[in-house]
Amino acid sequence: MRWKLLPVLAVMMVALAQCAPAAPATPTAPPQITIVHWQHHHEARKPVVDELIQKFQAKHPNVTIKFESIPYEQYFDKLLTALASKTGPDVFQIPMEMAEQLIRAGALAPVPENVMTPQQIEAAFIPAAVQRFKADGKYYGLPTDVQTLILFINVDLLKECGGDPNKPPATWEELKEQARRCTKRDAQGNIVQAGLDTRYRWAVFTQAMYSFIDGPVVDAAACKVNYASPQGIAAWKLVAELMTGPEAVDSPKFLTGQRKFEQGKAVFYINHPVTRGRLEREAKNINWIVAPPPVPAGKKPVTPLHVWAYVVNKDAKNPEWAWRWVQFLTSKEAQIQWFRKAGDLPSLKELLSDPSLVTDEKYRIALESMTYSRPVEQVGQTEVDNIQSELWEKIVIQGAGVETAVREAAAKEEQVVKKILGCP
Amino acid sequence: MARWVVLPVQGVRGIRWSRRLRAWVWAYGFMAPALVLFGLIVLYPSLEAFRLSLYQWSVFAPKRFVGLANYQRMVHDPLFWTSLRVTLIWTVGVVPCVMVLGLATAIALNQPWLLGRGIFRTIYFVPVMTSIVASAFAWRWLFEPTFGVVNWMLRQLEVSDPPGWLASTTWALPALMIAGIWKQIGYAMVLFLAGLQTIPRELREAAEIDGAGPWQAFRHVTLPLLNPTVVFVAVILVINAFRVFSIPYVMTSGGFTYLTPGGPLNSTRVFVLHIYDLAWKQFDFGYGAANAMVLLLMVMTVTLIQLRILQRPFEY
Numbered sequence: 001m002r003w004k005l006l007p008v009l010a011v012m013m014v015a016l017a018q019c020a021p022a023a024p025a026t027p028t029a030p031p032q033i034t035i036v037h038w039q040h041h042h043e044a045r046k047p048v049v050d051e052l053i054q055k056f057q058a059k060h061p062n063v064t065i066k067f068e069s070i071p072y073e074q075y076f077d078k079l080l081t082a083l084a085s086k087t088g089p090d091v092f093q094i095p096m097e098m099a100e101q102l103i104r105a106g107a108l109a110p111v112p113e114n115v116m117t118p119q120q121i122e123a124a125f126i127p128a129a130v131q132r133f134k135a136d137g138k139y140y141g142l143p144t145d146v147q148t149l150i151l152f153i154n155v156d157l158l159k160e161c162g163g164d165p166n167k168p169p170a171t172w173e174e175l176k177e178q179a180r181r182c183t184k185r186d187a188q189g190n191i192v193q194a195g196l197d198t199r200y201r202w203a204v205f206t207q208a209m210y211s212f213i214d215g216p217v218v219d220a221a222a223c224k225v226n227y228a229s230p231q232g233i234a235a236w237k238l239v240a241e242l243m244t245g246p247e248a249v250d251s252p253k254f255l256t257g258q259r260k261f262e263q264g265k266a267v268f269y270i271n272h273p274v275t276r277g278r279l280e281r282e283a284k285n286i287n288w289i290v291a292p293p294p295v296p297a298g299k300k301p302v303t304p305l306h307v308w309a310y311v312v313n314k315d316a317k318n319p320e321w322a323w324r325w326v327q328f329l330t331s332k333e334a335q336i337q338w339f340r341k342a343g344d345l346p347s348l349k350e351l352l353s354d355p356s357l358v359t360d361e362k363y364r365i366a367l368e369s370m371t372y373s374r375p376v377e378q379v380g381q382t383e384v385d386n387i388q389s390e391l392w393e394k395i396v397i398q399g400a401g402v403e404t405a406v407r408e409a410a411a412k413e414e415q416v417v418k419k420i421l422g423c424p
Numbered sequence: 425m426a427r428w429v430v431l432p433v434q435g436v437r438g439i440r441w442s443r444r445l446r447a448w449v450w451a452y453g454f455m456a457p458a459l460v461l462f463g464l465i466v467l468y469p470s471l472e473a474f475r476l477s478l479y480q481w482s483v484f485a486p487k488r489f490v491g492l493a494n495y496q497r498m499v500h501d502p503l504f505w506t507s508l509r510v511t512l513i514w515t516v517g518v519v520p521c522v523m524v525l526g527l528a529t530a531i532a533l534n535q536p537w538l539l540g541r542g543i544f545r546t547i548y549f550v551p552v553m554t555s556i557v558a559s560a561f562a563w564r565w566l567f568e569p570t571f572g573v574v575n576w577m578l579r580q581l582e583v584s585d586p587p588g589w590l591a592s593t594t595w596a597l598p599a600l601m602i603a604g605i606w607k608q609i610g611y612a613m614v615l616f617l618a619g620l621q622t623i624p625r626e627l628r629e630a631a632e633i634d635g636a637g638p639w640q641a642f643r644h645v646t647l648p649l650l651n652p653t654v655v656f657v658a659v660i661l662v663i664n665a666f667r668v669f670s671i672p673y674v675m676t677s678g679g680f681t682y683l684t685p686g687g688p689l690n691s692t693r694v695f696v697l698h699i700y701d702l703a704w705k706q707f708d709f710g711y712g713a714a715n716a717m718v719l720l721l722m723v724m725t726v727t728l729i730q731l732r733i734l735q736r737p738f739e740y
Binding site for chain 1: 701
């Protein structure tokens with residue numbers, strides 16, 4: 001009898017064992033994730049990224065960010081080679097001019113909805129900073145390195161030539177007049193102090209075009225390049241006035257390829273607010289202020305807004321964590337760091353009106369420039385840069401006729417736009 | 425009898441063949457590592473580049489086979505002709521200067537009576553060892569038109585309007601060529617020194633006994649015997665000239681200068697810079713590869729012509 005009950009007892013024991021609380025499982029560590037992050041080198045930005053990496057890794061011990069700060073001249077060579085051979089980084093930065101090309105090529109992973117929805121992105125960021133990274137209702141990049149153009153002024157040199165730092169030039173005419181007054185020449189007529197440092201030629205002609213031309217400079221929807229218009233030609237005539245003739249305010253022969261403003265050899269300089277970081281490191285002896293960029297007389301202030309974006313490789317092994325890292329890089333906490341330590345402008349709406357960021361007049365002017373900015377419309381990078389650079393050199397070095405040169409360049413650029421966007 | 429004679433002949437042939445086979449195995453065995461490396465890093469990429477030259481490929485879109493269209497496009501591309509012209513000017517200007525100055529330096533430093541020859545040889549070789557990027561930056565400062573050392577010296581020599589160098593479409597290329605010559609003199613000098621030291625002193629002494637002066641001895645004894653070195657140096661320098669890139673790239677752009685490599689107005693756009701711009705800046709990889717294939721053909725053709733012209737046998 002007892003033996004007959006044994007199977008019943010065994011079944012009962014098994015059943016009871018199932019009801020017993022499970023033995024505590026050995027805790028398994030979350031899988032270790034490595035995110036490879038590339039961006040072009042900038043003296044002021046690298047330490048910010050290093051600091052943000054420390055913070056992110058402290059919050060997420062299972063994530064390691066491998067950061068490489070690549071010299072600008074090699075950045076695209078290395079990036080493109082790596083992307084073509086499927087050995088690209090998980091996270092990298094691209095300028096807005098390349099957005100359409102890379103999105104159309106399917107090289108980027110969209111922001112996953114569990115990280116940020118399109119609605120959340122639109123609610124958080126200013127439209128000008130994100131609009132070129134949107135395609136088919138999805139976003140493919142979050143903004144970094146947001147830059148307008150502002151006017152840098154060497155106060156001591158300006159005072160020396162009778163200028164008033166409290167009344168900086170607001171229009172192109174005023175800038176031209178003050179820069180001419182401050183330009184110094186030797187006995188042979190060679191410039192030895194520039195009124196305006198024009199080595200960042202892109203800044204000068206882009207500010208001129210975007211402030212002179214009322215409508216789009218490049219109309220991507222219509223595949224048109226519009227700077228051969230009367231307003232565009234007026235902008236390039238201004239370049240000719242600044243750079244040629246006996247009243248030129250700078251010359252390609254003066255400190256060729258050197259940093260004139262940083263060396264105290266130029267009074268005015270048009271560049272991005274991020275230049276602040278470099279000036280604070282490299283030009284400690286220079287007493288400088290900033291002012292809004294010049295515009296034609298009678299026009300409201302305007303400046304082109306240029307954006308780079310952090311994007312995620314479509315071949316990234318862990319796109320969700322890559323996007324979480326990008327989300328952190330573009331978060332409020334990070335943007336405050338970018339702004340304070342590198343001079344990058346914030347792209348979050350809530351930060352534009354944050355009084356805690358305005359600790360001095362330079363910050364106020366840089367932040368305020370966002371409110372009157374319009375996004376850069378250039379489509380395509382080096383090909384277009386080459387065309388515009390050639391146009392500059394034809395006018396400045398060769399003394400070519402402005403109208404003909406501008407029409408030729410605009411026609412060439414239009415061909416590039418059509419090729420990139422696949423226009424008929 | 426006949427059988428007795430024939431058999432050893434076959435045996436000798438067999439031995440000869442087995443020796444040949446062994447020699448062949450040894451020879452190719454020793455060459456194998458170099459051949460494999462050559463195949464992997466030269467031959468395969470070259471064939472791949474040729475294949476790429478038949479496609480239109482921008483990295484951003486799938487490859488599209490276009491046959492020889494990239495080569496046809498080249499004929500009508502003004503930048504192709506500009507870069508070819510710039511490269512030829514560079515070659516014609518730099519190679520003879522480096523050869524003449526390298527040979528002159530080598531002869532001077534080969535004189536037994538010269539004290540501190542080792543030190544001078546090291547000094548002349550320093551530019552070869554110096555980082556090409558660092559030296560190109562230094563040359564950029566030297567050629568700065570307003571405060572640069574070169575124009576300062578020209579002003580001391582009463583040149584009232586010295587050139588704009590890197591800012592001038594006329595003078596930018598000569599400035600780069602001067603840097604290119606400076607960089608390579610030491611290299612040519614070392615090769616010529618090695619060549620000079622292989623020439624038996626007795627031949628020169630015999631010529632002197634026969635009444636030859638220094639120039640005649642150089643012209644009729646040293647130079648003909650130096651011919652293999654001259655050929656080698658000329659071929660290497662021409663290949664270097666066709667492949668020049670770093671000096672024009674760094675001196676015309678780089679850093680926060682915001683200048684266009686190969687500028688101003690393409691006046692320093694050497695051929696490799698042209699290929700680099702097409703492939704890596706404009707992402708036109710197929711067209712860039714077609715240009716690279718043309719460069720390869722040009723280098724091979726010029727080298728063969730040089731070998732034919734310069735490599736003449738001579739007898740005594």
